[in-house]
Amino acid sequence: MRCVIQRVSDARVVIGGTVKGAIGSGLVLLLAIETADTTEDVEWLCGKIARLRIFDDAEGVMNRSAQETGGEILLISQFTLFASTRKGNRPSYIRAAKPDHAIPLYEECIRRLAMELGRPIATGEFGADMKVTLTNDGPVTILIDSKNRE
Numbered sequence: 001m002r003c004v005i006q007r008v009s010d011a012r013v014v015i016g017g018t019v020k021g022a023i024g025s026g027l028v029l030l031l032a033i034e035t036a037d038t039t040e041d042v043e044w045l046c047g048k049i050a051r052l053r054i055f056d057d058a059e060g061v062m063n064r065s066a067q068e069t070g071g072e073i074l075l076i077s078q079f080t081l082f083a084s085t086r087k088g089n090r091p092s093y094i095r096a097a098k099p100d101h102a103i104p105l106y107e108e109c110i111r112r113l114a115m116e117l118g119r120p121i122a123t124g125e126f127g128a129d130m131k132v133t134l135t136n137d138g139p140v141t142i143l144i145d146s147k148n149r150e
Helices: 039-051 099-117
Strands: 002-015 018-023 026-032 062-064 072-077 130-145
Touching: 002 039, 002 072, 018 072, 039 099, 039 130, 072 099, 072 130
Parallel strands: 026 072
Antiparallel strands: 002 018, 002 026, 002 130
């Protein structure tokens, strides 16, 4: 699993002209699932995201997590994070999981993040044409890959 994490002051996702999900201060997660991903990847990634200390403490140091701050989460599926541009100019998405494998893991991410935070999270819709608007706070943007746990 590959996830782009953006700390935001607000964000929303619109599908077909209707707001599907919106948050205030928190995290926007752009999540890609590959064919090799399992529930172990979900557990590791969701735990890491919930406890990632990227919110400011009283001294202005990034030392607090979404769990601690009550930060909201907007989760968006984004298979293009597995784009390969090695050959030619048209990206290949061969590593991205097909919906029959990806959707159950995406739904497990929703459940797991809600459990880790103790509250529901906002989402887009898997496979939909989505318009995402956000205000990146900081800016803080972090890339995490469950297969490269650095």
